[in-house]
Amino acid sequence: MEADDIDIKKIRRENSGKRKKIASENTQHDAASHYTDNPVIISAKDITKSFRMGRTNLRVLKGVDVQVHRGQFMAITGSSGSGKSTLLHLLGGLDRPDTGMVEFNGCNIADYSAGKLNKYRNKNVGFVFQFYHLLDELTVLENILLPVMASAGTIAWLAKSSKAKKAAMDLLELVGLADRAKQKSYQLSGGERQRVAIARALINKPDIILADEPTGNLDSKTGNGILNLFEDLNRAGQTIIMVTHDELIAHRTHNVVKLVDGKIE
Ligand SMILES: Nc1ncnc2c1ncn2[C@@H]1O[C@H](COP(=O)(O)OP(=O)(O)O)[C@@H](O)[C@H]1O
Numbered sequence: 001m002e003a004d005d006i007d008i009k010k011i012r013r014e015n016s017g018k019r020k021k022i023a024s025e026n027t028q029h030d031a032a033s034h035y036t037d038n039p040v041i042i043s044a045k046d047i048t049k050s051f052r053m054g055r056t057n058l059r060v061l062k063g064v065d066v067q068v069h070r071g072q073f074m075a076i077t078g079s080s081g082s083g084k085s086t087l088l089h090l091l092g093g094l095d096r097p098d099t100g101m102v103e104f105n106g107c108n109i110a111d112y113s114a115g116k117l118n119k120y121r122n123k124n125v126g127f128v129f130q131f132y133h134l135l136d137e138l139t140v141l142e143n144i145l146l147p148v149m150a151s152a153g154t155i156a157w158l159a160k161s162s163k164a165k166k167a168a169m170d171l172l173e174l175v176g177l178a179d180r181a182k183q184k185s186y187q188l189s190g191g192e193r194q195r196v197a198i199a200r201a202l203i204n205k206p207d208i209i210l211a212d213e214p215t216g217n218l219d220s221k222t223g224n225g226i227l228n229l230f231e232d233l234n235r236a237g238q239t240i241i242m243v244t245h246d247e248l249i250a251h252r253t254h255n256v257v258k259l260v261d262g263k264i265e
């Protein structure tokens, strides 16, 4: 029994070392410096956003300012319907603010060409959603490779594919699912699917991970595992903005901002 215990511990230790190595290889920035010493990578400046609801106008964001430094792990909280997802979509270039702007490395993303905006969504940011949004009929490996396929043409994909597959396998190891590469994603549990979604978000080495309630559909133990993974990634230098309505989860990040009545409290 004792021997078994020690072996398991040893494997865990080795895995954890490997995970940290892969995590740090996957980020391009200096993990050693404290995030406040790093430049601001993304900011929302006085953003407003309304939605038309029949004849009325629903004012969701009423002048929101957020600033995130490279290497920072920030949580955005707020009650249901407070505009957390709306803000995350604006930061990720999935939607446009009515007024105000989103700046990435000091440039207003509204000034980007269509091509550059696509690249921003596909390469500069990586999205993780509450309900994973994997393609069920594809294998785990294929799901992780989708963002690479989407950003490369057919010819470029042929040239890149073996390197990309190796990178995807490394990420599967990072998220603890190396032995599941060939399984269809619908065969996995919720927590495992979210790990695959995180690997997919990482495959293009994004500057920023944008995660919308990534633990919202998971039991607390599984959610905790996902948060440990985010913490490892952040320690290796990954910038992360995570929406959550769970205060306990939020307080494991560097700082928490709260949306109340359309503004940051
Ligand atoms: N595309 C949309 N069209 C109309 N209303 C929307 C749209 N997206 C969000 N809303 C509304 O905006 C409010 C904020 O939504 P959301 O950002 O999803 O909140 P949260 O993520 O904090 O729960 C909600 O009342 C929601 O119904």
Ligand SMILES: [Mg+2]
Binding pocket: 084, 085, 086, 212
């Ligand atoms: Mg939401």
